[in-house]
Amino acid sequence: MMPKVLVNATTLVVGGGVQIGISFVEYASRFEHKRFDFIFAVSRQIYDGLSTELQQDERLNIVDVSPARIVKGYKSRLQLKHLEYQFYPDIVYTLGLPSYVRFNRPEVGRYTNPWEIFPSSLAWSKVPIIERVRILLKSQYRMYWARRAEYFETQTEAAKSGIIKKLHVPSQKIKVIPNSPNQRYLHNGDATEGKVNKANGKNVLCLSAAYRHKNLSIIPEVAEKLKNNHNDPSYLFILTIPFESQIYKEIKTASTKLGVTEMIKNIGPLSIDQCIAQYKKANVIFLPTLLEVFSATYLEAMAMSKPIITPDLDFARDICGEAAMYYSPISPTSAAEALMLVINNTDLYGNLVRRGKDRLALFPDPDVKYSIVLDWLENITIDLSS
Numbered sequence: 001m002m003p004k005v006l007v008n009a010t011t012l013v014v015g016g017g018v019q020i021g022i023s024f025v026e027y028a029s030r031f032e033h034k035r036f037d038f039i040f041a042v043s044r045q046i047y048d049g050l051s052t053e054l055q056q057d058e059r060l061n062i063v064d065v066s067p068a069r070i071v072k073g074y075k076s077r078l079q080l081k082h083l084e085y086q087f088y089p090d091i092v093y094t095l096g097l098p099s100y101v102r103f104n105r106p107e108v109g110r111y112t113n114p115w116e117i118f119p120s121s122l123a124w125s126k127v128p129i130i131e132r133v134r135i136l137l138k139s140q141y142r143m144y145w146a147r148r149a150e151y152f153e154t155q156t157e158a159a160k161s162g163i164i165k166k167l168h169v170p171s172q173k174i175k176v177i178p179n180s181p182n183q184r185y186l187h188n189g190d191a192t193e194g195k196v197n198k199a200n201g202k203n204v205l206c207l208s209a210a211y212r213h214k215n216l217s218i219i220p221e222v223a224e225k226l227k228n229n230h231n232d233p234s235y236l237f238i239l240t241i242p243f244e245s246q247i248y249k250e251i252k253t254a255s256t257k258l259g260v261t262e263m264i265k266n267i268g269p270l271s272i273d274q275c276i277a278q279y280k281k282a283n284v285i286f287l288p289t290l291l292e293v294f295s296a297t298y299l300e301a302m303a304m305s306k307p308i309i310t311p312d313l314d315f316a317r318d319i320c321g322e323a324a325m326y327y328s329p330i331s332p333t334s335a336a337e338a339l340m341l342v343i344n345n346t347d348l349y350g351n352l353v354r355r356g357k358d359r360l361a362l363f364p365d366p367d368v369k370y371s372i373v374l375d376w377l378e379n380i381t382i383d384l385s386s
Contacts, residue, residue, distance in 0.1 A: 003381040004037045006089040006105070010063040010076060011096040013043050015209030016296050019272055020110075021046040021095055023182045027370040029054060035374050039087050041080055049271050067100040077101050090381045097152070098145030106384055108377065109149040112293045114213065115139050116146070117154075117162035122313075122329060123213045123291035131212065143167060151380055153373070155179050155294035156318065175376050179294040180369040182272055185279075185303040202235040202343055205282035205306075207275060210245035213291035215311075217250055221332035222288075222339070223260035229333070230340060237286070238278060239266040279304040284342055286310075290329060294319060299363060302356035307349055309338045323355035 007028065009021035021042060028038050041061045054060075061083060067073045080101050084092065089105050097109035111117070116139045124132065147167050152174045154160055160174045208214045219237050227233040241248050248266055255261045270278060279285075285301040287310040298319045301308050310316045312326035325342050328334035342349055364372065 002037045004089040006092045007040045008094040009042045013045050013066050018045045022049040098142050100145050107149045108151040110153040114291045114293050117159050127212050159293045178363050179296045180366045181300045181303050183366050185300045203282045204237045204286045206239050206286050207297050210241035210247045215288040215290045218288045220254040220258050222335045223263040224258040225332050225336035237264045240270050302360040305353050307342050307352035321359050323359040
């Protein structure tokens, strides 16, 4: 009899988390008959990103409101408990811990929040004081719920060490599985690979959700340095954050103040296919993030044959190695110079793209990654039944 697994992807509602949820459901649906009896609980955002054919899968259960919402998520938490009662799985596999649900069955969870695992003073320095209090309180609340899981999945050894320290989880109950891009990125590389595509102008894609630690607020200052210090206002920074977000409001205000509104364009959150289209339109990828466990955007950029400009921080170097142009983390001047150097130096541009392809080959492709996940889940069900 196949092990039964309730896949809980209801807390993944923005950014890379949604792509992780889509990728796992796509893979598990293809391989379910060989390994597990799956049932899926997914957020509306994940459901909308699935193919029309997969949306018809009777195993899919849509949860419209995240269980993380203390009041509005009450019915969602009840819905998950009801699914668990009906299906009675061997384990619950939560793709975005915490689940905020007191499951009766053992819970295995993917845990990747850097604010809770290893917050940095540099990231904190970019957060307003009132918002720091909110993040601290939310982190304590999240960690309270995360501790309820019996097994943890994370993406780096550093994150594993952080989980052991913060949640006091035994080492043998934590599995490190590196990130990977969705399969769709691997088959859509730019035909102008290794060369600046002049048809794209100086488009700079800043693919990110509206999280404070992504440090998107530096973008107007970088644009100002390009315009005034280097006399080049032809760069266009493409943002992908909600128009109603506080961070976008701050960026708009700063852009107006610095006189660079024409250099910054927000197109809002994107689906995977829309992301691919924007990668193709961009010449470089700019990720000013100050805090990460493992951003899949780095790997997506490598797969899409785009050079990466990002802060010189340990997590970035651990992932990108020599396949990125680094700048001083909170220096708009350094970031502007890095952008200009990559765009204007054909040899450097091509070398970064080629190094990206080589670097990407060091990480498991999605099928290999999820095969590792299923092997691990299978071993857990065996351990729990013995």
